[in-house]
């Protein structure tokens with residue numbers, strides 16, 4: 117059963133420094149992601165989910181001195197001290213990320229289509245025409261209507277949820293081994309959300325893509341991942357198979373989170 | 387009869403064509419009313435025109451047709467000082483508590499700004515009003531000298547709400563106010579919105595994707611699809627007896643915190659959607675509304691209306 121993990125994280129710490137004060141926001145967490153596996157991360161706002169994801173990608177939020185400690189291995193290769201050019205090769209092509217804030221990760225002065233083309237040409241080595249064809253296909257896959265026309269729009273001409281879907285299209289464009297998705301469907305209505313979730317499941321099935329899914333939506337987590345890590349104040353306080361976490365959580369914090377999930381009381385099915 | 391707070395009639399917003407491409411009809415013939423103290427939930431497909439509707443009501447986005455009246459005054463034709471005076475009565479709370487607060491301004495300055503702009507209190511009383519606003523949203527007034535990044539997402543959203551309330555508005559348009567927040571923080575913000583409504587008689591136009599949250603706050607619900615409102619009615623009615631096929635699809639797609647059920651649901655064949663053909667006039671059920679015209683409005687029940695060619699026979703087609 118022991119296939120070597122795709123990603124192995126050991127004693128990961130993350131510390132922000134401001135002036136002379138340092139705040140440690142990730143307190144030494146360890147976890148593995150096997151090839152093709154889907155793992156969920158849940159926990160309250162500020163518990164360190166996004167910082168963990170950014171530490172793996174080595175993309176600190178702009179203008180903040182973030183110090184990362186511990187070890188992050190991708191297919192056995194240590195990422196924490198990998199030279200930046202080698203890291204750039206891994207980013208996007210091997211490990212891709214959907215960031216939590218769509219607007220800040222899109223270039224406001226480039227058309228949507230050009231941003232996806234760019235990724236495909238840089239990492240996928242596609243020709244200009246082939247890239248555009250694939251771009252339109254990807255936009256259609258994430259549910260953008262009239263993708264051939266809308267590819268020429270700029271980000272401000274897209275709705276919030278459309279921008280979020282563009283990020284997903286960019287992230288999956290190069291068929292990464294591991295997709296880190298940080299709240300990838302918060303701006304979507306539930307019908308489009310279901311379409312995106314099915315797309316992610318299909319990519320897992322067809323390409324064996326692994327998924328690190330960060331979300332506060334327990335309904336989304338429920339159908340998407342095999343294992344869940346519950347984070348609190350920079351620590352992983354509980355890890356378990358998805359079914360166990362939902363039916364028999366052991367940590368009171370997990371129970372408290374589950375109890376706060378707003379429910380749509382049952383509708384009778386006609 | 388209570389006086390109307392807001393009256394929206396046949397509102398249209400069209401983004402003009404560029405480079406010879408067709409214009410985007412983002413909002414088409416949207417009409418609804420709101421009473422003082424009422425919450426109207428606005429839900430619908432991503433890209434269906436919810437944010438644009440909100441912005442057009444606030445006059446942040448020019449409308450191409452239709453009227454908006456606030457407190458009995460038409461505001462669609464106003465400009466300059468007259469518009470500024472009416473704007474005081476309506477405020478916006480946006481989705482992202484991370485980017486909607488200026489990172490280099492203290493909370494005290496953030497909250498004082500609208501007070502100065504609208505000259506709503508004398509300069510000397512500003513600190514007092516700022517402290518009052520902090521108390522109103524359940525925060526410690528002693529924290530006003532801190533910067534936004536020093537607060538959690540939920541606290542920042544409280545500050546955004548406090549800023550919106552600074553000038554005593556009648557109507558607050560909330561565009562996805564809780565979708566960036568975790569479930570516990572969501573519940574706190576929903577409680578806060580309820581208590582502010584009870585205390586101040588506020589009305590909310592509450593734009594959101596989370597149908598459980600909408601159910602918790604809205605008295606009435608409007609469902610948008612492809613730029614139009616397709617169903618409008620009392621919240622209890624819409625949730626118990628959805629009439630439009632899109633509303634039904636929406637309620638059926640709500641993810642359940644139940645792994646076995648949720649996996650089974652995602653494994654079902656997805657309804658086939660072909661997005662590669664121009665489709666802005668085609669509804670999900672294949673009807674070309676550009677060719678056949680807009681669907682009739684039908685009264686399903688008292689205070690419950692649907693606009694659909696397939697009503698009442700469409701009721702069975704989704705299952």
Ligand SMILES: Nc1ncnc2c1ncn2[C@@H]1O[C@H](COP(=O)(O)OP(=O)(O)OP(=O)(O)O)[C@@H](O)[C@H]1O
Pocket residue numbers: 132141159160161162163164165166167168177180216332535537539566568
């Ligand atoms: N740029 C920054 N400078 C200083 N502290 C930061 C910065 N970004 C994040 N933090 C802090 O790091 C901690 C973890 O933040 P993180 O963004 O990882 O939380 P999260 O779990 O992703 O929360 P959310 O659910 O709200 O997205 C928080 O206490 C936050 O205030």
Ligand SMILES: Nc1ncnc2c1ncn2[C@@H]1O[C@H](COP(=O)(O)OP(=O)(O)OP(=O)(O)O)[C@@H](O)[C@H]1O
Pocket residue numbers: 272273274275276277278303304305401410411412430431432433434435436437438439
């Ligand atoms: N400035 C603009 N120029 C051109 N088109 C625009 C502009 N702003 C919005 N649109 C288009 O108008 C339509 C409605 O957008 P809107 O932002 O109102 O949707 P929404 O219902 O709020 O969606 P979401 O739930 O994803 O936020 C979309 O097709 C969008 O691309």
Ligand SMILES: [Mg+2]
Pocket residue numbers: 165166167216298
């Ligand atoms: Mg985060």
Ligand SMILES: [Mg+2]
Pocket residue numbers: 275276277436437438
């Ligand atoms: Mg919107």
